Amino acid sequence: MTTAREAGFDVCHTCLALSASGSGHCVRCGAHIHPRIPDSLQRTVALLIAAIVLYVPANLLPIMTTDQFESSQDSTIIGGVVILWNMGSYPVALVILIASVLVPIGKILTVAMLCWTVGRHLPVSPRQRTTLYRITEFIGKWSMVDVFVVAILVALIQITGIIVIRPGAAALAFAGVVIVTMLAAESFDPRLLWDDEPEKPDE
Amino acid sequence: MSETASVGCPECDLLGEVPSLVPGQRARCARCGYVLAVCYDDPYARAWSFSVAALVVLAIAFSFPFLSIAAAGVTNSMTLVQTVLYLSQYGADGIAVLVSIFVILVPVLMLVFIIALATALRADRFHPLLMAPTRWLFHLNGWAMVEVFAIGVIVSLVKLAAMARVSLGPSFWAYLAFTGLFLLAFSSMDRLTVWRDIERITTKTRPESGKG
Numbered sequence: 192m193t194t195a196r197e198a199g200f201d202v203c204h205t206c207l208a209l210s211a212s213g214s215g216h217c218v219r220c221g222a223h224i225h226p227r228i229p230d231s232l233q234r235t236v237a238l239l240i241a242a243i244v245l246y247v248p249a250n251l252l253p254i255m256t257t258d259q260f261e262s263s264q265d266s267t268i269i270g271g272v273v274i275l276w277n278m279g280s281y282p283v284a285l286v287i288l289i290a291s292v293l294v295p296i297g298k299i300l301t302v303a304m305l306c307w308t309v310g311r312h313l314p315v316s317p318r319q320r321t322t323l324y325r326i327t328e329f330i331g332k333w334s335m336v337d338v339f340v341v342a343i344l345v346a347l348i349q350i351t352g353i354i355v356i357r358p359g360a361a362a363l364a365f366a367g368v369v370i371v372t373m374l375a376a377e378s379f380d381p382r383l384l385w386d387d388e389p390e391k392p393d394e
Numbered sequence: 395m396s397e398t399a400s401v402g403c404p405e406c407d408l409l410g411e412v413p414s415l416v417p418g419q420r421a422r423c424a425r426c427g428y429v430l431a432v433c434y435d436d437p438y439a440r441a442w443s444f445s446v447a448a449l450v451v452l453a454i455a456f457s458f459p460f461l462s463i464a465a466a467g468v469t470n471s472m473t474l475v476q477t478v479l480y481l482s483q484y485g486a487d488g489i490a491v492l493v494s495i496f497v498i499l500v501p502v503l504m505l506v507f508i509i510a511l512a513t514a515l516r517a518d519r520f521h522p523l524l525m526a527p528t529r530w531l532f533h534l535n536g537w538a539m540v541e542v543f544a545i546g547v548i549v550s551l552v553k554l555a556a557m558a559r560v561s562l563g564p565s566f567w568a569y570l571a572f573t574g575l576f577l578l579a580f581s582s583m584d585r586l587t588v589w590r591d592i593e594r595i596t597t598k599t600r601p602e603s604g605k606g
Contacts, residue, residue, distance in 0.1 A: 196407055385426065
């Protein structure tokens with residue numbers, strides 16, 4: 192098993208072609224290429240910290256406000272889950288709980304764990320870590336569901352004088368969390384997971 | 395794909411050879427299992443058809459109400475454009491921009507690129523101006539949130555069903571069809587197939603290059 196780096200090549204992420212190492216651009220498609228993403232771990236950790244910072248207002252501020260007759264009521268992400276649960280809409284409450292709470296936290300913890308194992312050269316199975324990385328990449332955009340729900344409810348519930356829904360500041364903060372964690376997953380170079388792999392004979 | 399291609403795995407850096415594939419087959423990295431190539435029968439006709447169909451149903455989704463609600467004797471309906479307009483009306487311009495980008499702009503750009511690229515490659519032609527959009531196409535994919543928005547519509551529907559009478563408009567069904575067609579259109583464009591065809595066409599038209 193030979194890696195591109197051992198053979199003196201850089202792999203293109205856009206078209207998979209092999210170019211002479213250090214050439215900077217792919218011979219086939221012209222995309223920027225690097226042996227490894229430069230400063231991958233530092234960039235990823237910086238983006239994770241940004242995500243944690245944004246996660247605070249995303250949960251403390253209201254994601255939307257409902258004006259019903261004379262009264263108005265703010266609701267947070269967690270508050271929305273609780274209301275749905277009390278209404279008996281368990282499946283939707285679970286979808287929002289998973290997409291808006293468990294997935295962002297799980298993503299931040301998973302990517303942080305991957306950075307830590309790479310930085311410390313811990314002997315954890317590269318295959319299992321790659322699976323974790325792929326799950327993180329795949330579920331990234333699904334957290335945006337709650338932001339879209341706010342957009343849809345705001346457009347639909349506009350019966351002036353009776354009930355009106357307005358977007359809250361947490362929606363943007365939460366969208367920020369989702370985007371920043373997606374960028375963090377993108378800036379993490381999964382090839383780092385395999386770089387410590389000892390040479391194994393072909394099986 | 396006609397002959398063996400030397401590739402590197404973008405996720406684990408292992409060198410590999412992708413053999414010629416028959417439709418329905420896919421090639422995976424020997425070490426990490428990453429899907430390197432997928433082979434379809436006449437991929438460009440397939441991608442072109444799904445993309446054009448996707449744009450047609452998206453036009454329908456734009457033209458009719460998505461959902462409508464009846465409460466206290468008043469009805470109100472919502473269209474795709476209104477989701478963006480109301481957000482910016484309440485000062486949530488940031489969210490309005492993000493929704494437009496992820497749900498409308500990125501998917502439509504991708505479909506336009508796919509149509510242009512598939513038309514050219516099917517005719518065995520390529521224009522250098524297509525080079526950059528082809529690169530973008532494969533990077534934009536992670537930011538197209540068509541299917542996420544579709545789930546968002548369903549979640550909103552269930553959320554409201556308890557307190558008001560919600561009915562589905564024609565656009566709801568058109569958007570669900572758009573979601574499916576969009577995913578099929580992009581998945582038809584296998585990047586190794588696309589880039590190898592571009593390479594073959596561009597080296598063929600340059601007479602001094604005897605490669606191939």
